[in-house]
Amino acid sequence: MSHSSTTYKYTWRLPLLIWQAAFFVVPLIFLVVMSFWLVKNYRMQPDFVLKNWDKMFSRGYFWDAYWLTLGRATLAAIIVSLIAFPASFALAFKVSDTTRRWAIFFLIIPFFTSYLVRVYAWQVILAEQGVINALLDTVGIGSVTMLNSGFGAMIGYLTLTLPLVVILQTFSLAAVDRNLIEAAWNLGCGRARTILSVIVPSAKIGLILGAVFCFILSFGDFVAPYYLGGSKPPTLSILIIDTTKSGQQWPRAAVVAVCMIVTLFTVAFAAIALAYGRPKK
């Protein structure tokens, strides 16, 4: 390639490397390093001690937050996947290509609009005196407390992740070979069985990917548990905020963050293995 000059090549290759090294990789490494530092007189000092790890791991509230966050994120992944599936199924099989494209278009929009404002809107809608309770009142059901509970947090997780999960599921379902479905029908497979043993296994990768993204987003989200879930008991993300903002204990917050990263990596790798692994049969 007589045309290939080194300057030209590196002009395009290096910006990403430099930027992401300096402002993505290094900050994450520094996060790990910082977890071994100490805070003295409100200032962080370089050190190498296990004190922060010891402090966090020996506290009950850390483990309570850990299991709460893990449990909620798992539940969110399951619930959101189940709620999304019929909608994705309809988009993949029951509407025209044009409708599907427009539906995806509309599902992308919320992803780039303010999640905070949407959560605030839910706060108002779900309040004791809010729209939902007014509606329930007209059919004779008394006021139901929906905010400051696991239910409230789940509405938040749904708001955050449902559009993305529907998009991922729809893509994978739409890619399922129609001949396979026809064949199942012709061989006398019922509707439920066609879905469960033909369509779901073929679309496995997208379905698992959807659930994993839902897990990752819910696991790290602090807005839903804080503003809809009532912030108590705290999730790991809320613990990070409290420790950083009011406690000024950045190294201890870093311990929580590192635990979160390790958990997410484990879940992500397990899911990828599950998605791309060979079927049992």
Place this chain on the structure above:
Amino acid sequence: MRAALLFYLGAVFVFVFAPIVASVVFSFNSDRFPSIPLGSFTLHWYETAFAEESPIWEAFRNSLIVSVCAAALSTLIGFATAYTDYRYGFRFKAGYIALALLPPTVPLIILALAMLAWLSQLGLSGTLTGIIVAHTVLGAPFAMAVTRLRLSQMDPSLEAAAWNLGASEWGAMRHVVLPFCLPAIISAFCLTAAVSFDEFAVAWFVSGLNKTVPVAILEILQGNVDPQINAIGTVVFLTSMALVTVAQLLLMAKGRKT
């Protein structure tokens, strides 16, 4: 069966768009605690939120600076990376691409803490520059994905033809590759501007006194119910929806041309 599924699909869309619509409706509604039936029409919340001495103007100014700068940087880096991926093969390319796409998978709260700690080591925490730096990290992968899609529609022989006709690499870039990618570049700019304009976690940790709009909203949220948020939120929604719609229309239009 089909009707039931379509009805369900409709319900899902209602759920997704309910908060967006509600926020717009409530912003014009006189009640402090909106419910059904709605109160009367008012512009009061807009007048309060956007009063002359309101701190929200400062926040909008900050957000504008941050999102324009972050979008420009993200688009530059994203394009350079997409072009590298399109044109060159090299050792560790898989790792290179992974690095390019990884940032959005890290929870924002973790990135926020890491950024706060690292940027304060560099003396950048509490500055708009700090937020721009962080938002560029977040935006670059989106810009890269969008421009990469466009590049994959370009015939590789197009660039080679320009070289054979005597254009230098830089000339071919300027007269062939860039014009071809222009819709995607504008689209990437709009998308990354929207990402930056709505991002609150990292901005909240890093911003200090230089609040952006989402950080201002977050702080109002920590107080009591305040319908001003609906007024601000409606403006924010319209801004980001306009950006995303322009971005998507540009991307869709290009599909038709080729």
